Amino acid sequence: MSGGAPLPQPTTEKILSIADLKEAADRKLPASAREFFNSGSTDQRTLHANETALARYHLRSRVLVNVKHLDPSTTCLGRRIKFPLCCAPAGIQGMAHPDGEVATSKAVRSMGVNQAISSFASYPVDEIVSAGGNGDDAPSYAIQMYPMSNRGLQERIIQRAEAAGCKAIFLTGDSPVLGVRYNEWKNDFRTPEGIGFPILERDTKTIRETTHDDGFAGLNDDGASWERDIKWLRDRTKMKVFVKGVMCSEDVANAVKWGVDGVVVSNHGGRQLDGVPGTIDVLEECVQAAKGSSVEVHVDGGFRRGSDVFVALALGAKCCWVGRPTLWNCDGYQ
Numbered sequence: 001m002s003g004g005a006p007l008p009q010p011t012t013e014k015i016l017s018i019a020d021l022k023e024a025a026d027r028k029l030p031a032s033a034r035e036f037f038n039s040g041s042t043d044q045r046t047l048h049a050n051e052t053a054l055a056r057y058h059l060r061s062r063v064l065v066n067v068k069h070l071d072p073s074t075t076c077l078g079r080r081i082k083f084p085l086c087c088a089p090a091g092i093q094g095m096a097h098p099d100g101e102v103a104t105s106k107a108v109r110s111m112g113v114n115q116a117i118s119s120f121a122s123y124p125v126d127e128i129v130s131a132g133g134n135g136d137d138a139p140s141y142a143i144q145m146y147p148m149s150n151r152g153l154q155e156r157i158i159q160r161a162e163a164a165g166c167k168a169i170f171l172t173g174d175s176p177v178l179g180v181r182y183n184e185w186k187n188d189f190r191t192p193e194g195i196g197f198p199i200l201e202r203d204t205k206t207i208r209e210t211t212h213d214d215g216f217a218g219l220n221d222d223g224a225s226w227e228r229d230i231k232w233l234r235d236r237t238k239m240k241v242f243v244k245g246v247m248c249s250e251d252v253a254n255a256v257k258w259g260v261d262g263v264v265v266s267n268h269g270g271r272q273l274d275g276v277p278g279t280i281d282v283l284e285e286c287v288q289a290a291k292g293s294s295v296e297v298h299v300d301g302g303f304r305r306g307s308d309v310f311v312a313l314a315l316g317a318k319c320c321w322v323g324r325p326t327l328w329n330c331d332g333y334q
């Protein structure tokens with residue numbers, strides 16, 4: 001387009017939807033951070049499947065129903081939360097805002113919901129948890145971790161999380177290796193200067209010397225299994241154990257068999273195995289497989305509006321989680 005007057009620019013940005021929030025974030029973040037947050041693995045089929053699958057579900061509405069007093073609250077990680085949507089573990093939040101996961105902690109407190117803390121958080125677990133304050137309104141926290149090859153480090157992470165007051169471990173089971181993320185390779189993505197992984201006891205210098213692929217490979221144990229890793233955790237902690245990344249009924253049956261407290265139906269926001277379906281399309285089979293057991297079924301992946309959450313609840317989920325929308329509420333970094 002050429003000529004004509006320049007289009008008027010809004011003086012105050014109105015964020016009315018998660019799509020608006022994403023657009024605003026896209027303008028604030030440098031390309032490497034934006035792509036790291038937004039992208040998925042290889043062809044990004046699964047990334048897109050999360051949202052397109054949700055869009056296929058339609059609501060069967062009713063009329064003349066008294067909706068004066070509605071209560072969307074539920075219980076999650078041992079407390080009543082105001083509505084069934086919490087902040088999923090997403091690493092390197094210091095790249096979205098200098099206060100990173102500490103800011104997220106304050107936000108979940110003010111919204112009356114819970115937070116899961118990535119082991120790749122930019123802040124130590126005790127700082128994040130204490131930012132949520134004390135008392136009845138304090139959020140519950142889960143510490144996310146991968147099965148690790150350094151068992152000593154994994155034990156220290158568990159002990160520090162338990163001492164900080166975390167209520168659960170989210171053991172991410174879908175990442176024996178890091179997903180193939182072309183954006184990270186193209187951008188030679190490195191965690192920015194000044195941001196460390198304190199939970200993993202890694203400082204900026206060490207992190208920046210390795211590519212993400214290499215950094216991940218040194219930490220994760222690709223020999224993990226239900227029989228080995230659930231018992232190993234149970235022997236070391238009183239925190240609840242959830243397995244994150246479950247995508248089929250067979251693995252929910254494993255969760256029941258090995259006595260975990262819950263599963264998060266998740267494809268890691270399309271960042272791990274590309275080609276698996278949108279999570280909403282496997283939720284029902286997972287809920288059915290957990291029936292009659294004490295295993296709670298939670299879900300994440302592409303939730304962008306209240307009615308998406310409603311669909312998941314209608315299909316039997318206990319609670320939904322979001323990753324990217326938290327990051328899109330960002331300031332960027334210099």
Ligand SMILES: Cc1cc2nc3c(=O)[nH]c(=O)nc-3n(C[C@H](O)[C@H](O)[C@H](O)COP(=O)(O)O)c2cc1C
Nearest residue numbers: 037088089090091118172268269301302322323324
């Ligand atoms: C930038 C980013 C970092 C993430 N880091 C982790 C992580 O460290 N551990 C983990 O289990 N999941 C991680 N996830 C996946 C989220 O926990 C969650 O499964 C996913 O983001 C949900 O999809 P959504 O972003 O569409 O809401 C990450 C996601 C993003 C976008």
Ligand SMILES: CCCCCCC(=O)C(=O)O
Nearest residue numbers: 091120212213215216271
């Ligand atoms: C050194 C690897 C950083 C991975 C951070 C977490 C993440 O991107 C994901 O799990 O997805």
